Amino acid sequence: MEAYLGIDVGSVTTKVAALDVNDELIADFYLPTQGQPIVKVQQGLAEVRRHLPADVEIRGVGTTGSARYLAGTIVGADLIKNEITSHAVAALHYIPDVQTVLEIGGQDSKIIIIRDGVVTDFGMNTVCAAGTGSFLDHQALRLNMGIEDFSHKSLDSETPVRIAGRCTVFAESDMIHKQQVGHRIEDILYGLCQALVRNYLNNIASGKEIRPPIVFQGGVAFNQGIVKAFREELKTDIIIPPHHEVMGAIGAALLAHEEMADHSDSTKFRGFGISDIQYRTSSFECKACPNLCEIAQLATNGKVLARWGGRCDMWERTSAG
Amino acid sequence: MKIGIPRALLYYQYYPMWKHFFEELGAEVVVSPHTTRVILSSGISRVVADTCLPAKAYMGHVMSLVGKCDCVFIPAIRSLKAKVFNCSKFLGLPDMTRAVVPECPPILSIDVDMNKGEKELWREIDRLGRHFTRNHSKVRQAAMSAWQKHLEYCRLMVEEGLTPPQALERMFGLEAEPEGKGASKEKALPTADASGQAHIAVIGHPYILYDHHVSHRLINWLQQHNIRVHTPEMLAAEAIDSGIGRLVGQSYWTYEYEVVGAGGHYLEHDVDGVIGLVAFGCGPDSLMMDMVRRHSALPGAAAFMNLTLEEHTAEAGIVTRLEAFVDMVRRKKRRKETCA
Structure with a gap:
């Protein structure tokens, strides 16, 4: 069975939704973020996985919400979209x-x-x-x-x-x-x-x-x-709407479906296995110029996956390389 | 003599004129660096919390000039046209600076109040020039040629569609920004009007729009997302006047043109969307930008979004709104083109 995932990591709650190829909601999960966006994305994915058939194949993933870039990096999102567009797309889907x-x-x-x-x-x-x-x-x-x-x-x-x-x-x-x-x-x-x-x-x-x-x-x-x-x-x-609390996640999944239909590439999704990986976040103050940007970084097994927060792209480039 | 000019508030409007005037009179001009977190926080630490963000940044700039110049040029622009008034922060700028930055070098100032007529303006220019020379005609000549410089600066923006930082770069060469070591220059910007490229106008006071720190590089963000950005300075006087005429009839505030005039024009011409940038707590803007917002509700007007900037350092809130606005403008434009 093929499915599309949408993940909405808000400041207070984290929402995960899975849609089938006909854009019908097949599983969703809603849990408090409690200041730990990464752990909650992992938990949410694991929960949703439990409600999906064993042969499920994820064809696309979209993230939204205020932690959309962080979540997108962890899960390997095909599309990262702001909350306004995601909510509008989901509302239009149902009404x-x-x-x-x-x-x-x-x-x-x-x-x-x-x-x-x-x-x-x-x-x-x-x-x-x-x-x-x-x-x-x-x-x-x-x-x-x-x-x-x-x-x-x-x-x-x-x-x-x-x-x-x-x-x-x-x-x-x-x-x-x-x-x-x-x-x-x-x-x-x-x-x-x-x-x-x-x-x-x-x-x-x-x-x-x-x-x-x-x-x-x-x-x-x-x-x-x-x-x-x-x-x-x-x-x-x-x-x-019946799933009003996960509409952002549904919107992100719908947009991921649309995105993957436009492009024939395969998904960047890292798989449900990421629920078991240990991620570490840390931050430091960049001293390269008087802007003193607060750089946040995400790492796993000592390898830096991504960095954010700079006014220039100095640290973003380091993380890409 | 070395004259310091803070890179804040009216710097973006008048720097070429000021620089030229002082140099003609034999002085040297130094500008404070681009706003950084250190500059902004030092300004914030001095002034009362209710002061607007740009004024806080200004004080930080003055503080960064201490020890780097013999005096600081801080004009008091009271009115540029009879019965058109300026915000109190401009009226009292030299006094406010003296009060909150006591270590400030001697302040060179000029009172510009067109309510008192042109004669009085010349008297003020003479008074300013006397710090450099006793020769009246030399001061007048410097002022006239500084005015020509100002017109040249305006022409670059109106005729070639340059933003103030681009025009300043054209006139005085590149003034390097304090980027991180080894940071690459901004990505190459698509200049050609590619078909389907969305056009967005960003309106507001230049000291908000072009201060990268205060505006969170909003204009660069738009350009990097393949948006053709229009700004108030690119408009000719007639377009501004008709914008003001349509929205409020007659202007009341001195720097109304960059908000109401540009807003009135862009809501109906040239662009697919208009973003209004204001600093939280700006009195005149709370009235002026609201005029623009009200007008944006009329049928046929371009999409409008108002963004309020404060001391928040996280950019997430701004980026979310920008992404949503750009998405909306693009989808609307696509719809319009498929219908047509």
């Missing part, structure tokens, strides 16, 4: 007439505007990561509840309180004030969901024409409170 994609991940939130099957505009959060998945996680932790409980509890809200969602630092102090004067936790949680949605629409989506069909994907689409707040605010239905 061909989609016009708006809302995506909220761990550190990034995006809006992608699609017209006639082509991305025509997108927005992404600027220098700060306010109102993304990691903030929701942090609040759930602070209230000593699982993120799943957060999701369910927020739906029980009757009179949501108003929370300042402009900045997460303000949001948190606002939440604490409301809790200390006796508001119900459900109302505070849903109030927070409304604040984040308002903030998203006023910032990232500002000036964008949000037309249905609207697809909401990314890990935060698990959160029923956020979904409900989006539905209320936009006054229209929102589609949550």
Whole structure:
């Protein structure tokens, strides 16, 4: 059986998806990155391998997410693609007439505007990561509840309180004030969901024409409170695709398939065996000029596989040779 | 006398003019090196956190000139046209520098305020020239020929489509950048307008666009990805004026042309996409770039993306957005061409 792999290594979670030649999802795995992108890619691959038939033959691999270059080097990717393109391609695959994609991940939130099957505009959060998945996680932790409980509890809200969602630092102090004067936790949680949605629409989506069909994907689409707040605010239905949390990985696999169909080369995939290899990362400060770049390197068995982080290509070249 | 010029802020606009003026009067000009992490962090260490990134870089440049020159030239550009105003960082640049870099060599300055008329400007030029000579006509001659140099510089950019660093290189030869030892020069750039090549305009203030450290080499990145890059300096005055006219009617800010004027033009002409670069916390840009963004929503306008730069040293966030923007522009262009 032939298959294509997509790997999405985000700041908070790592996603692996496998598609068959008809672009049907045959296996996927979703696990927290926990600050160890390499180990998690290895684990994710091993898990997906377990769910694939024994005779599977990988024909192409694509990586995406903020650690896409690191992941691409480890697995031997045929294609390394940014998250916007990957998410758009995946959304179009499941909902061909989609016009708006809302995506909220761990550190990034995006809006992608699609017209006639082509991305025509997108927005992404600027220098700060306010109102993304990691903030929701942090609040759930602070209230000593699982993120799943957060999701369910927020739906029980009757009179949501108003929370300042402009900045997460303000949001948190606002939440604490409301809790200390006796508001119900459900109302505070849903109030927070409304604040984040308002903030998203006023910032990232500002000036964008949000037309249905609207697809909401990314890990935060698990959160029923956020979904409900989006539905209320936009006054229209929102589609949550069945595999919304692995859409980036699916997009990367679709793009890898497209890439390999265009070129007849065989895949650069290093095989599932890489799950058992020990990789070592280290970094140093380059002293060749006053830029003092922080160079990160990836090595296995004492052999340097790749280096990143230089403003010039001095170290990249060393690693290629 | 050796005069230091910080390679920051208005350097990219006026360096040929300044250099020529001082050299005509018999002085020698030294420029601070290209921005590096050391220069930027030394600037950041002095000024309050709310100051904008380019101003922090400027202070770092002044500090790097200490001990290398007899005085530093820091003009106070208040207004270049009646009722058109400049950002306060330019108004108070000499005073701000004196306050945060006390070890700075004596500051040579000039107040340029066209609200006070041309006569006053000449008086200011005379005052600046008096540091070098008592001969009025010599100062005036130096100023006139420096102005010619400035026009020549502008012509190179408008007529030959050069960016300011390219034009400076053409005029004064290569000013080597502090690259890593043995680093190869940038990859050869495709200059021919290959069919299907995407065109992208990068708009914003020159001190953001062309400072490789601040902009994370954004223009080079685009060129290496086979994009033909257009910049505000390549536009003739008429194109800029009509851009400003369409977007805001009349300009209010002195350096509005490189944002609103160029944005107004490029959204409707020459390119497939426009990238607006702003420094986080820039007051005028928060208004000006927003005008461009609003205009980009009109039907038929080129794709637009706004990128905000701060002290972040990781380039990942910028590269992700650039990759996505270039992908989008290319796919749209392909679609347009297959439909046509």
